[in-house]
Each structure stands twice: as C-alpha cells, then as structure tokens.
Amino acid sequence: MARRFLHVVDWLDRRTSGVGLVTGALFVAGSLTPSLIPRSPEIQGILAGFCFAAGYGLMVLAGGLWRYMQLPQASDRQARLLVPLMGAAALVIVTLFLIRSAQWQNDIRAVMTLPPSEGSAPLVVAGLGTAVAAALLIVGKLLAAAGRQISRRIAQVLPPRQARVLGALVTVFVAWQLFSGVLLRNVVASVDASAQALDDLIPADQVAPTRAWQTGSPQSLVAWQDLGREGRIFVGDTPDPAAISAVTGLPARQPLRVYVGLNAADSLTARADLAVAELERAGGFDRAALVVAMPTGTGWMDPAAMEPLEHLNHGDVATVAMQYSYLQSWISLLVQPEQSAEAGRALFGAVHRRWQQLPAETRPRLYLYGLSLGAHSSQQSLRLHEMLDRPIDGALWVGPPFVSPLWQSLTAERDPGSPAWLPRLTTGEAVRFTDGRQVLRDGGPWGQVRIVYLQYGSDPIVFFRPDSAIRPPDWLDHPRAPEVSDDLRWYPVITQLQLAFDMAIALEVPMGHGHVYAPADHIEAWLAVTDPPDWTPERLARLRAHFLARQAQTMP
Numbered sequence: 184m185a186r187r188f189l190h191v192v193d194w195l196d197r198r199t200s201g202v203g204l205v206t207g208a209l210f211v212a213g214s215l216t217p218s219l220i221p222r223s224p225e226i227q228g229i230l231a232g233f234c235f236a237a238g239y240g241l242m243v244l245a246g247g248l249w250r251y252m253q254l255p256q257a258s259d260r261q262a263r264l265l266v267p268l269m270g271a272a273a274l275v276i277v278t279l280f281l282i283r284s285a286q287w288q289n290d291i292r293a294v295m296t297l298p299p300s301e302g303s304a305p306l307v308v309a310g311l312g313t314a315v316a317a318a319l320l321i322v323g324k325l326l327a328a329a330g331r332q333i334s335r336r337i338a339q340v341l342p343p344r345q346a347r348v349l350g351a352l353v354t355v356f357v358a359w360q361l362f363s364g365v366l367l368r369n370v371v372a373s374v375d376a377s378a379q380a381l382d383d384l385i386p387a388d389q390v391a392p393t394r395a396w397q398t399g400s401p402q403s404l405v406a407w408q409d410l411g412r413e414g415r416i417f418v419g420d421t422p423d424p425a426a427i428s429a430v431t432g433l434p435a436r437q438p439l440r441v442y443v444g445l446n447a448a449d450s451l452t453a454r455a456d457l458a459v460a461e462l463e464r465a466g467g468f469d470r471a472a473l474v475v476a477m478p479t480g481t482g483w484m485d486p487a488a489m490e491p492l493e494h495l496n497h498g499d500v501a502t503v504a505m506q507y508s509y510l511q512s513w514i515s516l517l518v519q520p521e522q523s524a525e526a527g528r529a530l531f532g533a534v535h536r537r538w539q540q541l542p543a544e545t546r547p548r549l550y551l552y553g554l555s556l557g558a559h560s561s562q563q564s565l566r567l568h569e570m571l572d573r574p575i576d577g578a579l580w581v582g583p584p585f586v587s588p589l590w591q592s593l594t595a596e597r598d599p600g601s602p603a604w605l606p607r608l609t610t611g612e613a614v615r616f617t618d619g620r621q622v623l624r625d626g627g628p629w630g631q632v633r634i635v636y637l638q639y640g641s642d643p644i645v646f647f648r649p650d651s652a653i654r655p656p657d658w659l660d661h662p663r664a665p666e667v668s669d670d671l672r673w674y675p676v677i678t679q680l681q682l683a684f685d686m687a688i689a690l691e692v693p694m695g696h697g698h699v700y701a702p703a704d705h706i707e708a709w710l711a712v713t714d715p716p717d718w719t720p721e722r723l724a725r726l727r728a729h730f731l732a733r734q735a736q737t738m739p
Contacts, residue, residue: 201269203242208273210238211312213677215284217668219641220685220697221291224300224307227284230684231308232315234677239316240323241676281305287670294666295641295696330354389415396465397421398441404461411444411506413482418442420486427498430729433717435498439467440489443505444482451507451526455533458505463537467501472713473547475534476504477527477557477564480512485554487694487702488581488709492552494726495706496715501547505530512556512644516584527553527560539573550712551578555644555698558583562590577633577712581700585647590636603658604640604667615711618664619695619704623711635708637700640664643685644698652679666696694734702730 214234215227222230282305289299334343334350341349391407392400398418399407410418418440427435441462448454467473474492478484484504493500507526508515515523531551538549553561558580565575583590593614597606606616612630615623618639638645641664648656655673658664663671672678689698706727710718 200239200242200246201266202246203239204266204273205269205276206242207235207237207239207316208276210234210677211277212280213672213674214681215280215287215308216674217287217291217671218678218681218685219643219646219667219671220688220692221288221295221297222684222688223691224304225311226684226688227288227304228308228311229315230680231312232317232319234680235312235316236319236323237676237680239320243323243327277309281309284308287668290670291666291668294668295692297693326354326358385415389419392418396437396439398443398461398465402464404457404464405443405447409444409447410442411446411482413478413484414442414444414504414506417478417484417489417504422490422493422498424498427494430726431494431497431722432725433497433722436470438493438496438498439465439470439501441465441467441501441503442484445506445509451529452533454505455529458503458530459533459537462501462503462534465501467503468538468541468547470501470547471499472496472501472550473534473538474500474502474550474552475531475561475564476502476551477523477530477553477561478504478506479555479557480508480510480515480523482506482508485581485700487700488552488554488579488705491702491705491726491730492709492713495709495718496713497717500713502552503530503534507560512584516556516559516586523556523560524563527557527562527564531561531564535573535575548576548713550576552580553583554581554700556584558590559587562587565589574632576631577635579635579637579705579708579712581637581705581708582642582644582698583636583638584644585649593636602660602662602664603656604638604646604664617704617708619701619707621707623707629711629714633712633714635712637704637708639666639696639698639700641666641692641696642698643682643689647682647686648679651682652676694737701734703727703734706730 211231211234214231285300285304288304292299330350330353333353334346337349337353338346385408392398394400395402397403398405399410399415407415421438421440424435424437427438439462441458443454443458443461445454448457462468462473476484476489484502489502492502505526507523535549538546551561551564553559561578562580562583580587580590585591593608594603594606597603597608601607605618605621608614611626612628613632614634614636615621615626616636616638617623619637623635640646640658646656646658651673652675655678658667659671659673663669691697692699695701695704706723710723
C-alpha cells in the first residue's frame with residue numbers, strides 16, 4: 184500500500200506543473216476581487232474554477248513551448264521538491280483571498296441595496312471552484328492525450344518536432360469544430376425550441392383584447408396567437424387615458440401599441456410590412472409621436488421605458504415593435520449576430536417609407552428606441568442618406584451592447600477628460616449620455632435631432648471589452664462611475680472572465696443597477712428626446728414620485 188501511494192505521488196509530481204498551481208491560484212485570487220456585478224457564492228465558485236484552469240493551462244502551454252525550444256529544465260528531483268512547495272503556496276494564496284472575498288462582494292452588494300452574503304460563502308466557493316477546475320483540467324488532459332496520439336501518427340511521415348506542432352493544431356481544430364459545430368449548435372437548437380414553445384403558450388388568464396384599436400383584437404391584422412408571449416403582454420398592458428391623467432393631472436389620449444410576432448409572417452419584410460399596415464389601421468400615424476421600437480432578443484418590451492414615454496406625452500404616442508428572435512439577447516448576439524440588425528433595418532425602413540409619404544406638417548414626430556440587443560439593432564437600422572434627406576427627430580438607446588458600432592465610435596470620440604462611462608461630445612447638440620442622474624435639458628440647446636444613450640456604469644452588457652484580456656478598459660480610469668468599486672483592478676485574462684460572467688448575471692440585481700433600468704431614470708431621457716409640452720417642475724416631481732413608488736414595490 185505504501186509503495187502504491189508513493190507511486191501515485193511520484194506520478195503526480197511528474198505530471199503536475201508547480202508553476203501552473205501557483206499561477207492558477209493567482210488567477211483564482213484575482214477572480215475573487217470585485218467586478219461590476221455582485222456574485223453569488225455559486226457563480227463565484229464556477230468563475231474561480233474557470234480562472235484556475237485558465238492560469239494552470241497557460242503555464243502548461245508555456246511549459247510545452249519551453250520544452251519545444253529545448254531550453255534548460257528542472258531535474259526530476261528538483262521537480263519532486265518544488266511541486267509540493269508550490270502547491271502549499273497556492274493553497275495559502277487562495278485561502279487568504281477567500282477570507283477577503285466576502286467583504287469585497289458585500290461592499291458591492293451594499294451599493295446595490297442587497298443583503299450581505301452568508302458566512303458559509305467561502306466554503307461554497309472553494310468546493311465548487313475545485314470541482315469545476317478539476318473537470319476542466321480533466322478535459323484538458325484528455326485533449327492533450329489526443330494531441331499526443333495524433334502527433335505519434337503524424338511522426339510516422341514527418342519529423343517529430345513538426346509532428347508535435349501539427350498534432351496540436353489538428354487537436355485544437357477538431358475540438359473547436361465539435362464544440363461550435365455540434366455541441367453548441369445542438370444546445371442552441373434545443374434552447375430555441377424550448378423558447379418557441381414558451382412563446383406560443385397562452386395562459387388561461389391572458390384574454391385577447393376586444394377594442395378595435397388594439398393589436399390582436401378581432402379587427403386587427405395580426406392574430407392574438409401570432410403576437411408571441413412578450414407581444415401579448417406588451418399589448419395587454421397598454422395604459423388607458425384615465426390612468427395617465429390620474430398621474431399627470433392633464434387630459435390624455437389613448438396610447439397605441441402595435442406588435443408583430445415571429446409567427447405573424449414568413450419573412451422579415453413581410454412582418455415589417457404587416458407592422459406598418461397594422462400601425463396605420465390602428466391610427467398610429469395620427470399620433471403626435473411615433474416610436475419605432477426594437478425589443479430584446481426574447482421579444483420583451485421594457486415597461487420601464489414605455490410607460491414614462493406614454494405619460495410624458497400625455498398618451499399621444501404610438502409605438503410599433505417587431506419580434507426577431509426567441510432567444511435571450513446574449514445568445515442571439517452570439518449565434519445570430521446579423522439577425523437583429525436586419526430586423527431593425529426592415530422595420531425602420533418600412534415605417535420610414537410610409538412616414539415620409541405623409542404631409543410634413545401633419546405627420547408625427549419620428550423616434551427610435553431600443554434596449555440591450557434592441558438598442559444595437561435600432562442603431563444599425565439608420566442609413567446616412569435617410570438622416571440627410573428626412574431625418575428622424577430623435578432616439579433613446581438604453582444599455583447598448585458593447586458591439587454597437589455607432590456607440591463605439593461616439594464613445595471613442597468623446598471630449599478629452601470626459602469618462603468613458605459618461606462621455607461628453609462637444610456641445611451636445613445631437614448626442615448626450617446619461618446614467619439617469621443628469622438633467623439633460625441643462626446641457627445647452629439641441630439641434631434638429633436628439634439622441635440620448637442611457638447606460639449605467641455597472642452594466643457589463645455595455646462595458647464588456649473583447650480586448651480586456653490584454654489591456655485595461657478605459658472606464659476603469661478615474662473618476663469612476665459611483666457604483667463601481669475602487670477595489671476593482673484590471674488583471675490580464677481574469678478581468679475578461681469576470682466581465683463575461685457579469686454579463687450572464689447582469690439582470691440578477693435590483694432595478695437601477697447592472698442591466699435593469701429603472702422607470703424613473705427614463706423620465707429625463709424621454710423628456711430630452713421628445714420635448715413634450717406642459718411639464719412644470721412640480722408635475723415632473725409628481726411623475727417621478729409615482730414611478731419611484733412603483734419601483735419600491737418591486738424591490739425585495
């Protein structure tokens with residue numbers, strides 16, 4: 184028994200990278216530091232496991248390159264002495280940072296009015312992190328073994344050094360094809376089918392509307408079942424004039440909401456044309472303001488944006504939206520990157536063509552709106568010649584994803600000295616940024632077009648950076664956004680993994696943080712974009728108090 188144990192220890196010594204253990208521990212330590220979103224112990228454990236595997240794997244790759252270049256190596260005896268020492272050092276590093284991690288997370292949770300994490304959190308993180316790291320390292324070992332086997336086969340016809348390189352490349356290529364072409368495709372197809380089934384389900388208490396102006400009514404061009412789950416909720420929750428007047432103290436019209444689901448027609452063009460026809464049938468072109476809205480990936484329309492818009496404009500507004508996916512925004516962006524942009528272009532193009540045919544003196548003011556992936560597709564819908572010929576009146580884009588080209592360009596061209604999380608652009612006549620705290624009307628006169636970006640400094644959907652593995656994001660510069668911890672530091676590779684995990688949990692925070700935008704923070708933005716009449720400071724305070732009270736009711 185003792186001999187077998189010593190044999191196992193010797194086997195581990197020769198196959199375990201001591202430098203990899205320490206580097207993996209340092210990666211785990213970095214992962215325990217704060218990022219934009221507070222993480223539960225379970226999420227933190229999974230992240231720690233990925234970070235350890237990343238750090239260990241990088242050192243294994245570096246060691247392979249070192250051996251390939253035939254550089255000096257430690258002897259077997261030295262390795263047997265160093266590996267246990269480095270393993271002990273790794274354990275000390277992880278333990279020290281685990282003790283501190285709960286306080287880091289609780290500091291972020293306090294800013295977001297969340298209760299502190301439980302005292303058992305470090306144990307959960309350690310246990311889950313170990314399991315995840317072990318699973319990933321086993322996968323890595325299997326791939327390495329497959330690479331060696333392939334290299335041996337290739338070495339029968341090529342020199343050994345060339346065979347090792349080619350074997351590694353073939354292994355990586357085959358593994359990627361299996362992951363992206365088979366596993367990922369099947370997972371996405373399964374998720375899509377499940378989401379479609381949920382989208383088609385009509386609860387018993389969700390009754391089709393009966394008023395002629397509503398989409399999905401007997402008079403509508405769009406059948407109730409073809410609106411999809413989110414479309415039925417969006418249309419069914421339309422406020423009536425009395426409810427708006429009760430808040431504003433002023434007369435109100437009936438706001439209109441038009442929605443076309445994925446099942447309503449066979450193609451993007453057909454659905455966009457149907458949306459315009461339904462909008463015209465309902466009287467949308469007779470309203471003072473017309474908003475072309477792009478929903479999130481699932482088709483969801485955020486009531487936190489729609490209701491302030493309708494109250495500020497006294498109900499004299501029509502909103503038209505079109506579904507383009509069943510999937511969550513981040514999944515849709517990953518596997519269908521062009522679909523949302525094509526949908527945004529199709530809907531805006533159809534509405535804009537009909538709108539410009541109307542008399543200029545009587546047609547409604549035209550605006551764009553989008554949240555998350557909807558903001559990305561809405562920005563992509565604009566064409567330069569349309570803006571020069573018959574431009575829109577304005578746009579509100581909320582939580583724009585980091586991939587949005589227009590947003591990227593505007594942020595990069597911001598005035599010197601203005602932070603990346605709240606850019607300023609020259610005089611601000613056309614574009615202004617806000618996190619909900621700014622009074623945009625105090626920024627000087629507007630030009631013909633008014634565009635506002637609403638983005639929280641803690642929103643990882645906005646502030647993820649593909650290059651954050653190799654360089655710090657510019658939003659880490661001081662001054663930072665109020666909700667971003669001073670303890671947040673940039674670490675190569677680790678920060679990118681942290682932000683990637685933050686994106687996955689960006690909605691798991693209270694309203695007013697992360698990717699959950701509060702109704703009250705839309706008020707100033709819509710006020711600046713649409714410039715509605717009859718709003719005194721007292722009435723605005725009353726409206727803000729109304730939405731703050733409703734927000735408080737949703738808080739845990």
